[in-house]
Amino acid sequence: MKIGKKKLNISNAVVLTVILILLIVAFGLIIPRGVFFRPDVLLGTTTDVAYLGVMALPMTFIILTAGIDLSVGFLMCASAMFFSTAYGATGSLVPSVLIALASGALFGFINGIIVAKTKIHSWLVTLSTMYVFQAITWFIGGTHSYASGEAFVDFLRGDVLGIVPIQLVILIVFWIIFDLLDTRSTLGRYLHAIGHNENGVMFSGVDAKMIQCLIFVMMGVMCAVAGVMFLGSSWEINQTTGLNMNIEVIAIVVLGGTSVAGGTGSIRGTFVATLIVGVLRRGLALMGMSGDVYNFILGVVLLCALVAFTQSEIRKRQASREAALANLNESSAPEKTS
């Protein structure tokens, strides 16, 4: 009796992929001479957003646990400045990257430890630390810019096989790692569970607070990675670079179908949402629209996505409850049906 009732369960990632394809087709048709359909242009859309995508991956983890990190923009900015300062002083790449990663990890740890050890909600903690990281970027100060010729810049602006931007490759590598963590690891399982019911996880002998701290450290490290990627793709960074970047990252995660109430969501959705935002940004730019139009559209899309996803979440839950209740009423005798 249940076979007839079983609905086709389409995951968010599939819906988003369809939207992505529709968006590409639309831009391809609108933008003259089919420029948008050229593989190099299409793949190039990702270079604008790869660093955002890299930050959106751990942000998905944080939002899965019903938390949020508002400090990411300036965290990225601060780590990038550490990198830049170290690179400028020493000229050697690897130690500089390590310094950036270490600073990112430290900043993330500061967020994580406060969130884990106090009762203060993460948005307030990270709002405060956002100011602190902003202060750090101002303390280091200045504009750090690079031109082509620098080895790492050339590398980060380069491509693989002459067509796939290295930024996209980095994003895909991290996506695969995070996707494995999300779907196959104990960490992923716990993250979803913490988002639904933190107590339930603690009463399973799992140190939920430690996990919360850990994902903030991951966030910090990935922000540092994103900071270096940003320098590679955007040439320069200054004290105001991080302003409102948190919104972009959170927007990607929300667009990817991760519920801000915690528990449900996926890294896959976040990845596709990153691509969508990239297409939207570059597409609008190729249509000759300013970044502000993009801002406005993203704001509207974000609001719609928030409403749509929460609604569908509630509907889904209600439907499965009703189905269960109907099932209960029908089968007063406990017979096995499936």
Add this chain to the structure above:
Amino acid sequence: MSTILKLEHIYKSFPGVKALDDMQIELERGEIHAVCGENGAGKSTLMKVITGVYKADSGNMYLNGEKITVNEPNDAYSKGIAIIFQETSLFKDLTVLENMFMGHEPVKKIGPISNIDYAAEEAKATEIFNFLGISGISFDDKIDNLGVAAKQMVEIAKALTYDAEVLIFDEPTAALTEKEVRSLFETIQRLKERGVSMLYISHRMEEIFEITDRVTVIRDGSFIKTAKTSEVTEQQLIAWMVGREMVGELYCKADVEIGEPVLEVKGLTKPGLLENIDFTLRRGEILGFAGLAGAGRTESAECICGLMKRYTADIKLFGKPFKAKNYRHAIDNGLVYLSEDRKKYGLVVPMSVKENLTMSILYQISKGTFIDFKTENQIVEKYMKDLSVKAPDKDFVVENLSGGNQQKVLLAKALCAKPKILILDEPTRGVDVGAKAEIYKIIKQLSEQGISIIMISSEMPELLGMSDRVVVIKEGRKVGEVERKDFSQEKVLGMAL
């Protein structure tokens, strides 16, 4: 006497549960009317329907013979029906006075503007406090700074600000001391003299016989019987509550040879909660923990399992000194705790049966950080079959299961951690009689396998039916220990109260 409140044909369903099934109740003017039934029988749901917190799916409600509809709490209050909740519904950051009049503050017009009339509030509150004989609470006290009994008094005073004709008490004595219970009863008598009609929900038989005029028994969401309290016996009441046919055969006690001590606890102390609790658990034994809610039974268990910190105790596990660093440490040493509140602490209800079942052993079945899905599926299937969890498949969401099956998932979750000592906290709360019997059978099998069990329960028949020995805890202290041969309800209750 005339009927003041009457409910008939009330139906209310929740996901997976028919909470009220053709329920009815009749309250006469000026009487104290007990409502009794087991945990999960539907008492609280019924009260929430009466006060408009829940909306009934269907049914009729009459007040003074007139049909009324109560869609929200305000409807009930405005008609003079008020409730004193089990869990306090007060705002902890606000003052006593603000709490008492929240949502229905008296106002005074100054010109066109309505101002809250603090003078009128104080006058009325003083009158109510005098009537209830409350002293020692100031109107300016923040609720957060009051004790349990004081909060309860404020709750009662708050209910009286609605000029209630019908008052509902939902387990008012659960957290009170003997002395406080006495003064509460005096208050209730005074209210009765004033002509207030009261519904009184309680687990404690002697209270029901002491103060109520009539009693209505409900079971599994259905109406069973209403009778004059003076005309029934305790045995009759219990029989109605559990369902006659189940008594006797419900509890199955294994005949197990009890072995060496496995858990010895000496001087368990946690400031403010527990004081110097000693007990010993032996191999294959079922040790009951009796006491009132809040007496310190759950807290003792949580301390031993490392779920609560900052306590002192001398604990020996299998003869070796042991102090759980955290709950994981306890699980690794074969000590597993099953929470009384399965939705809040036990399970992650929006997740699947599978994900819940393996939550506490995930690290054992993963390679590195990655879960071994094949092993996981095998374990889940085994335990679902062993405990006959009735779910369509292992990916079914737990919140859509019935209470009994949720409890079985919780048990399975504990069992797959391979416990040697199992602490069950209210293992049959909110579970129907059929599932109860199954759970008792599982407990029996476990003790046959040599697993030692501590069973914390507020249901006396269950405790006496299943345990080898009962430890009684009262106000954070161990007040007695009763062997199976000396078991009697009166004896254990006498110590616990």
Add this chain to the structure above:
Amino acid sequence: MNKKNPVVSFFTSREGILAIFVAIFFGVLVATSNLGQDMFSFLKDVSYMIVGGLALMLVVMLGEIDISAGTVLGLIGFFTGNLLKMGVPIPLVILVGMLVGMVNSAIIGFINVKFHVPTMVVSLAMVKLHLGIFPLLPNAGWVSNIPMEISNVGNAKIGVVPVMLFFSLAILVFFMWFMKYTRFGKTIYAVGGSKPSATLAGIKNGKVVFLTFVMSGALLGITSIMYWLPASQVQPSGTNGLEMYFIPIAVVAGVSILGGTGRPIGILISTFLIAMLQRACILWGLGNAWLYLTYGVVVLIAVYSSVTDFAALFGGRKKKDANLEGGAN
């Protein structure tokens, strides 16, 4: 019941201790910098910050937040600036400003109540909307050449005290009355304190959240006008980031971010504190870095102190209730 002396109880409360600290800080600042000469513009800042802080306090008391409180001021400024330029009387313009603010906040409140989306995320989306909408407006949202007679109204003063400050104080007094003497004011405390308990007290949580947001929006409308009126032009992006003042003001005022506590009088004191910190960083030549650092630390300390019982830490106040430490959290 025994009444405490109001003066004594004020100075032993959180607000009172803060007030003493602020007064000392003020003295030090005046003595060590040229704040004395700059008093008028300082008080002008204080004027709009009081109203903005109140706007944020209302939503924060519910346990909600409005991150877009800064950017929306520019949007409101665009409408009101154009009206002022057209010669519409100021009281009417104030009403329009309040209306724009109310619509904006109503959207946030509505989406929160109707769709259960946390206001923090909704208001983040609103920031994006605000940032994106200015350039789409005529003249990129800029309004210039507002007649001097109008900006003179905003700059009117008695001594060194701007007339606007009296206006702010009037609003503050209104809210002191509102929170204490109206039923709606009480329900804000109730909903912020515990939504389930509020439901049991017959309060409709959704309605209260929505209306409180609308009220907060009206206050933001007034804030915007007070911010732009003294200038002769509106440059929308100029208000970006002003929420950085309002949130600390609301938080420091003793509004527990978990909702449910706080008194409007605290806003007055914390506004002075935040405004003085800002001035101090400029006047002492410390620069932006120190400003950001102080705000970050101040917010953290304020929030931490509101979730931690310091009085109990110092052995001041003993809880009568031993049963508070339930569960294992």
